[in-house]
Every structure is written in structure tokens, then in C-alpha cells.
Amino acid sequence: MAFPHLVVLIDGECPMCRRLARRLMRVDWLHRLSFEDATIAAVRERFAPGLDEQTALTAMHVVAPDGSRRSGFDGFLRISRVVPLLWLPGAIGAIPGFRGLGRLVYRMIAANRTRGRCTDTVCAR
Numbered sequence: 369m370a371f372p373h374l375v376v377l378i379d380g381e382c383p384m385c386r387r388l389a390r391r392l393m394r395v396d397w398l399h400r401l402s403f404e405d406a407t408i409a410a411v412r413e414r415f416a417p418g419l420d421e422q423t424a425l426t427a428m429h430v431v432a433p434d435g436s437r438r439s440g441f442d443g444f445l446r447i448s449r450v451v452p453l454l455w456l457p458g459a460i461g462a463i464p465g466f467r468g469l470g471r472l473v474y475r476m477i478a479a480n481r482t483r484g485r486c487t488d489t490v491c492a493r
Contacts (some may be wrong), residue, residue, distance in 0.1 A: 380405030
């Protein structure tokens, strides 16, 4: 069975988002993920036609080869299906009660992140 290559659209102006992308790249030794900056209109149009900037910057968006998209915690679950080291957190996160909790936690973190006001190494609020 061939595993798809997923494109992960992140907020390129968010240090936390860039840090998450770097961490995911480190565990993605099979190179099944690529990361693109959702703040760039041409990138959004290429990988996720119709995705507006405001929606793109509220959560990461994971785009499969067939063009289907998952965002936020559901995007993480999609990533966990192609990155072997993430299979266990993905399996746990897919359990109905945990899925709802995962979505809630993801939304809370995303709503409280910083954009463009700090560096990758120091992110003071």
C-alpha cells in the first residue's frame, strides 16, 4: 500500500507553527509531509483552492493528494496515519471521547498563539 504525500499549510508568521513543523519534519523520516506557508495567497491557491486567508490562519490545514483537506486536530490525525512515529497518539486521538477533547485543546492553543511578535527561540506574550 502506497502512503500519500501530504501538504501541511501552516501560518508562516507564527513561531509556534514553525516549531511544530520542524518537529514533525524530524519524526517524518519517510518524507511523507511537506510544509507550506499559508500566509502566501499563491500557496493557498496552488494547494487548497478557495481557502481564504482568515480560515487558513486559524489552524493548520493538511491537504491529501486527492485535494481533500483536514484542519486542526483532524489534520493531526491525518498526519498520524502516514508518519509511523505518530501512529499511537493518532490511534488514541481517534477514539471518540479523545477526539472531542483533542479538538477542544487544539482550538484553545490555536486561539492563544502569537503571530509575528516574537522569534522562534523566545516567544514572550
